[in-house]
Amino acid sequence: MIRRLSVDSSKTNVRAEKGSVLKDENSLQEPVEATSGTYATPFLSLEYSGSINGSLKSTLKSKLGANNSQFGVISSAADLINTILPIFGGLMVDHFGICSSTLVCMFFILLGNVVDSIGATKNHYNAFVAGRIVFGLGQSVLETAQRKLYYPMPNRGLALVFALDLGFVRICNILGKVTALPIANASYYAMTYWTSVIFTGLSLCANIAVVFLMKKVHKIDEKVVFDKNMLKIHKVFLALPSSFFLFAVSWIFQPSVFSTFNKIVADLVKVHYNVSAEQGGFYSALTQVVPVVMTPLGGVFVDLYGRRPQFVPVAAGVYIVVFALIAKTSVHPIIPLILSSLAFSISTISLLASIPLIIHNQKHLALALGIWKSFINCGDVIMSVVVGRVQDITPNQSYVNVIWIFMGVKAWAVVLGVVYIICDRAFFMKIFDRSVKNRLKLECELGCSIFQASKLSWEHEQLSANISRFSCLHVMGSLKRATTKLTSRSGWFGDKSFNYTNLFAPQFPYNLPRRQRKMLRPSPFFSLDSNLPIVLLLIAGLQHALACLAGVITPPMIISQTLNFSNDLQSYMVSASLICSGILSIVQMLHTRIPYTNKYIGTGIVTIVGVSFNTIPVFTSMADRMYSNGTCPNNTDGSRAACPEAYGYFIGTCMLASLFEIGVSLLPATVIKKACPPVVSSTVIIMIACQLLQSSGFSNWSGGDCTENCPSADAPRPLPYGAIEFIGLGFLAVVTILFVEIFGSPFMKSGSLIIALAVGSTVGCACNYCVNKIRDSPAITFLWVHTFKLKVDPPSILPILAVYLINSVEALGDITAASEASRLSVGGSEFDERIQGGILADGLAGILAGAMTQAPMSVFAQNNGIIALTRVANRSAGLVCAGYLILFGVLGKISGVFISIPKPVLGGVTSFLFANVLVSGVRILSRISWQRRDRIILATAWTFAFGVLLVPEWSAHFFRGVDTNGNEALEGWLETIETVVSTPSILGCLVAMSMNLIMPEDVDEESKDASDMEQGINENRNTITEIPSTAQSTQSQLEK
Structure with a gap:
């Protein structure tokens, strides 16, 4: 069915002059003006009826005998029925017209209020829920019909009209919240609902009068013409752009935060701030005051200046501040409540007023609004039930856990806001960001409305092309291609050009027969965006994951052992490191452009990140200092006790210092190379490897925990430090690595360290050398299961800044090597953007990793060899690798397996790994020209660095005679100097950099x-x- 509105006006041609406002007679300006009362009268009763339940929450629970979950059913019953009906309501409005729809809606609203009132009078819970369901039948269509009236003005005052509508809704809510308790206290609480019945009856009469005036005075004739195509609902759905569904699905839970908060705010204020019910209702009414004024002002701003997507993260940030004030402070409730209403004012307008900008075919606007309302109502139902259930499970926590849920949802809204801004600039040609002046200028050029134009300008053609990319038909085509790939042999295995035999067959490198040489033909190269078969994609991703797995889990295991964490905390550290590595690897590989700049985040190529080994020496020095000065406790037998505080100091300091690497990323690559030439970076890498070999590698190989109290009666095998059994077990792991490297297939070589850990652990556990820590590990885990108090350790700031500088130089070299392995250019603007994005993502990883309870992460070099080995440089393989890492981290038992590895086995494998780091530093030395200047710089830096490494106590009495007199600043400065001069890598770095700046170039x-x-x-x-x-x-x- 197609509804045709005939208006007593003739079509006229409008000339488009500069600065003039286009006017289309088909835009139904007269009906909009005439029908301003069509929704005003019904909404007075609708919003009044919907707002009184929150104020009477305690009364309803006591009278109806309901708990929090049952009250959630009452408050969300109307939303539950509205999860589907708004869609059909939108179709009804599109087909039958607004006048008929509003009358039907008002009838159901009146009937629902009557049933509610009867249930309240009889104290009958089921009757009350039934009344809310009937009430929802009318509510589902009324809001859609009301907003259908706004479509003639999508390019002018649409946001203002929506804002005035929301302001009117807030007034109705204030009226309901303020009068609900006084009416209930004056007589009986059921009288409040009978008052709503009176309002609804008056509104129905007024609505009938308005419809009569529309038909008789303004001569609006709604004719219904049947069309079979309109009955094919699936085609109507396909006609809607999928960008609309993108916004609807992603925004599903955001409005539910304010609506649920609005329902419980009166009781929340009463319980959390210990005030009376009347005061709670009064304070909750304040949440409706600010939107009455601020919402129209926000609508005017949106109409004049645009900036719709920017409102989303700003409003989410205000919401987070509100919930933090409620949960963590004792400020007066008026302050967070007013801020929450301010956030609601600026968040609702932006997306609601954007729907007509997305829906180009205005005859489907009511359907789109109905779908939008359905998604929002689904979120309301889920959020109401979850909040009620959380309150029932944790009755002693009041509303604290509910507030944390709200904060998490709004933190996700910040991410969504950034995504909306990027999508608007990348795909929608800033259609949501346009000001009214720019829109009117474009309309004047087109000679009609931008939404009614049909390819009259190149900009509109490009806009249509961009939006068509996200149409449902495009999605259906993508699904068809995916189905073909999943159901065909070529989709799974590819063509015969790829040699799977070469990938999996073991190799015997001595006297290789000619026949076998022919079988080892090279495989085809898969570029960055090529189409990979599924099996090869999974294999390549698994190879990348295995190659970096040992490097990802080793640093958190070293940190956990240094601070003597418990088994469950050690398991969490490994799991969180894997999850964090996967998430930040995805960020690194996406190569996202920062809005309004020419800067990027990420490299856009296969680059996996993990915890940087460069930070371990600094952490070890900091931990030693904290155990010696009493910050961390010691056990009675002299061994170290668990010290999570030290780890909080470490990650907090790293998060602060990561701002330095973010600043470095904005510098040209030549400047970074100038500050850290190979003589500097190689010194740091070599010293880090040597320090790790001394403090972790060979220490674990010789017995691990036995080094503190040896022999330990608590150990599974109480043998002395350096026992031949320990040495032999670690030697077995090293021999396994060498065997795989000589005879293993290319696939096995990429996971040689993991195979060595597996073989060594199997033998060690069979001989009772390992402790079963798997039972202490959870089956499923995620980030923030354990948290640490973030603090800053001033003496460690300078060493960590040096580490971040070295990380920048390493990232530059690793990204260059990855580009070469991927057969991409290593020069030009594209390469510079890749370098800048990679270093910036490394700096951001320092902040994000700390927020995820992990040490700073940086780009790994191991994966460059996997690209060259498999000849797969496809970005999808890297994303699959990130998925594997996240999966390994979520499965907590896998972390339990890793922390159960015997210390000698772990020491043997990590010693080999650290030696590879040492070789990387030596390889960097091959790039220098070995002039006299280079030799002097290296000799000077290595004098101090290796001296500190071999004699760590040389600086123990530097400041023996210095009296600080309790001066904390002086004590902190002296501790900083002691940390620098006692850490070989940092001291060598500073000496090498200083010598590089001082020593002149020797021209002769x-x-x-x-x-x-x-x-x-x-x-x-x-x-x-x-x-x-x-x-x-x-x-x-x-x-x-």
Whole structure:
């Protein structure tokens, strides 16, 4: 059915002049003006009836004998029926018209209020719920019909009209909240609902009068014409752009926070702030005051200046502040309640007024509004039930846990706001960001409304093309391609060009037969965005995950052992490290542009991140200092006790210092290379590897925990430190690595460290060398199961800043190597953007990892070898790898397996891993020209660095005679100096950087080296020319 509105006005051609406002006679301006009372009268009763339940929550619970969950059913019963009906209500409004729809709605609203009143009078719970359901039948269509009236003004005053509508709704809510308790106290609480019946009856009469005036005075004739195509609802759904469904699905729980908060705010204020019920109702009414004024002002701002997506994260931030004030402070309730109403004022307008901008076919606008309302109501139902259930489970917590749920939802809204801004700029040509001036200018160029134009300008063509990319038909095409890929052999395995035999077959490198050499033909190369078969995608992702798995789990295990964490906390540290690595790897690989800038976040290529080994020496020094000065406790036997406070100091300091790497990312790559040339970066990497080999690798290999109190009666095998059994078990792991590297297939080589851990753990557990910590690990876990108090350790700031500088240099080299392995250019603007985005993502990873209770993370180099080995540089393989890491982290038992590995096995494998880091530092040294200047810089830096490594106590008495007199600032400065001079990697870094800046370039040495090189080349050339003559003379002698 298609509804046709005939208006007593003729069509006229409108000339588009600059600055003029276009007017279309088909936009039904007269009906909009005439029908301003069509929704005003019904909504007076609708909103009044819907707002009184929150104020009477305590009364309803006591009279009806309901708990919090049952009250959630009462408050969400209307929303429950509205999860589906608004869709059909939208179709009804589109087909039968607004006048008929509002009359039907008012009848159901009146009937529902009557049933509610009877249930309240009889104190009957089921009757009360039935009344709310009948009430919802009318509510579902009335709001859709009311907003259908607004579609003639999508480009002008739409936000203002929506704002005035919401302001009117707030007034009705204030009226209901303020009068509900006085009426209930004056007589009986059921009288409040009978008052609502009176309001609804008067509204129905007024609505009939308004419809009569519309038909008789304004001559609006709603004719219904049947069309079979309109009965095909699935085609109507497909006609809606999927961008609309993107907004509807992602926003499903956001409005429910305010609506649920609005329902419980009176009781929340009463319980949380210990005030009377009347005061709670009065304070809750204040949440409706600010929107009455601020919502129209926000609508005017949106109409004049646009900026619709920017309202979303700002409002979410205000909500988080509100809930933090309620949960963590004792401020007066008026302050957070007014702030919450302010957040509601600026958040509701932006997306609600954007729906007509997305729906180009206005005859489907009511259907779209109905779908939007259905999603919002689904969120309201779920949120109301969850909140009630949480209150019942934790009765002693009051509303604290509910507030935390609200904060989590609004934190997600901040992320959504950023996504909306990016999508608007990337795909929708800033249609939501346009001001009214820009829209009117474009309309003047088109000669009609931008939403009625049909490819009259290149901009509109591009806009239509961008939006069509997100249409439901495009989604259906994508689903069809996905189905084809899942059901075909080529989709799973690809063509015969990829050699799976080469990937899985073991190799015997000695005297390889010619037949086997033919089988080892190279596989095709899969570029960054190529289409990979599913099996190869899963295999390549698993190889990347196995290659970086040992590097991801080793640092948290070292940190846990250093601070003597309990088994469950050790398991959490490993799980959280895997999850955090997967999430931040996805951020690194997306290569997202920052709005309004030419900067990026992420590299856009296969780059996996994990906990940086560079931070471990600094952490070890900090932990040693805290155990020595009493910040961390010690056990009575002299061993270290658990110290989560030290870890909180560490990650808090790292989060603060990560701002330095974010600043470094904004510098050109040449500046970074100038500050940290190879002589500096190689020194740091070599010293880090040596320090890790000394403090962690060989320490664990020789017995691990036995090094503190040896032999320990609590150990599974109480053997002395360095026992031959320990050495042999670690040696078995190293031999396994070498065996796999020689004879293993390419797939096995990528996971050689994991295979060594598996073999060593199997033998060790069979010989009773390991402790079963799997039972202490949960089956499923996630981030923030354990949290740490974030603090800043001033003495560690300077060393960590040096670590972040080195991380920047390492990231530059790793991203360059990954680009070369992916056969991408290593020069030009695209490469510079990749470098800048990668270093910036590393800096942000320092903040985000700390927020996820993990140490700073940086780009790994191991995955570059996997790209070269498998010839798969596809970004999807990296995303699959990130998915594997998240899966491994969520499955808590896997972390239990890792922390159950015997210390000698772990020591042997990590020693090999740290030696590989050492080799990487030596490889960097091969890039320098070995001039006299380079040798002096390295000799000076290594003098101090290796000296501290071999004799750690050399700086123990530097400040023995210094009297600080309780000066905390001086004590902190002295501790900073002690940390720097006692950490080999940091001291070597500072000395190398200082020498690099001080030592001048030796020009004579450079020219001498160049001449020596040229002379050597000439001598070799002469030698080569003499070889033929020598051979001829030798041959003549043999003939004689």
